[in-house]
Amino acid sequence: MTNAHMTHTETASTGPAPRVDFAILHGTLAPAGCVIRLNGLDEDHREGTARVFASTASAIEAIWASELRMGHVVVLRAGIDIDAVIEALNANGLSQAVVIAEDRFNGTCLGPVVSGITPNSAAGGPIAALLDDDVIRVDIIGRRIDVLNDLAARAPKGARQQKMFGPLAKYAAMVSCAL
Numbered sequence: 001m002t003n004a005h006m007t008h009t010e011t012a013s014t015g016p017a018p019r020v021d022f023a024i025l026h027g028t029l030a031p032a033g034c035v036i037r038l039n040g041l042d043e044d045h046r047e048g049t050a051r052v053f054a055s056t057a058s059a060i061e062a063i064w065a066s067e068l069r070m071g072h073v074v075v076l077r078a079g080i081d082i083d084a085v086i087e088a089l090n091a092n093g094l095s096q097a098v099v100i101a102e103d104r105f106n107g108t109c110l111g112p113v114v115s116g117i118t119p120n121s122a123a124g125g126p127i128a129a130l131l132d133d134d135v136i137r138v139d140i141i142g143r144r145i146d147v148l149n150d151l152a153a154r155a156p157k158g159a160r161q162q163k164m165f166g167p168l169a170k171y172a173a174m175v176s177c178a179l
Contacts, residue, residue, distance in 0.1 A: 025114070027146040029100075029126055029136065032118040034145060036138065037105070041112040046098055047137040047148075048073040052130055056081040063088040070094065073136045075127070076101040078120060086111065098138060100145075102127060114138065114145060129154045 021038040051068055052075040053059035059076060062068055063085070074089065074097055076082060082105045089097055089111070100114040102121060119125030126147065135148040 023140065023143060025138070025143050025145040027139075027144040028151065029130070029145045029147050030117045031126065034100075034114050034117045036114045036140075036145075037112060038140065039112065041098075041138075041140065044141045045137060045139045046073075046112070047135060048098065050075050050130055050132060050134045050136055050147075052132055053077065053080065053085075055079075056084055059085045060088045063092050063094070066092070068092075068094060068097065070097060072097060073138075074099045075130055075136075076103070077127075078102040078122065082113070082115075086113070098136075100127075100136070112138075126151045 023036050023038060024033050025036055026033050048071045051062065051072045053062070054077045059074065059080060068074065068089075074085065076085060076099065080101065080103065082099070082101050082103060086099060086105075089095060089099070095111045098112045098114065100117065102117050103115065105113050105115045117125065117127045121128035129151045130147065131154075134151075137144075137146050137148060139146070
């Protein structure tokens with residue numbers, strides 16, 4: 001990544017220091033957008049094969065069993081403890097692996113993290129059709145995140161609809177994606 005993508009803060013004791021940068025990406029994986037934290041991403045794009053996990057335990061087990069390597073893109077479905085997975089990646093020398101999560105992450109995670117994929121799998125988004133070994137490309141310059149495989153052929157047939165009543169239904173009718 002070029003210096004044009006970095007912002008800097010300066011302190012009296014340390015001088016200029018890099019600050020974590022964020023960007024909004026759109027593409028075939030996140031048509032309505034997502035957020036990427038650029039910390040640890042030194043190149044303008046990264047491409048890798050997906051390893052998709054539906055639970056924290058399965059992700060951590062795969063990491064500790066050395067089933068993941070650099071070049072994999074770790075995809076975490078909703079409800080997974082992102083921090084625990086990232087800690088396991090860091091402990092196993094995979095801190096530079098790109099992590100894609102449907103949920104939000106906290107600011108203490110290390111390495112490049114993509115979160116808030118919208119629409120998510122519960123809303124019938126493309127991430128629901130993502131499988132192991134699909135190729136994902138993150139393009140920082142173009143602000144894109146794309147799956148190079150054809151997801152349309154295996155896309156879910158519409159979002160799951162949950163009936164809501166009362167104040168929750170009113171709230172749901174007024175809110176939309178945070179991006």
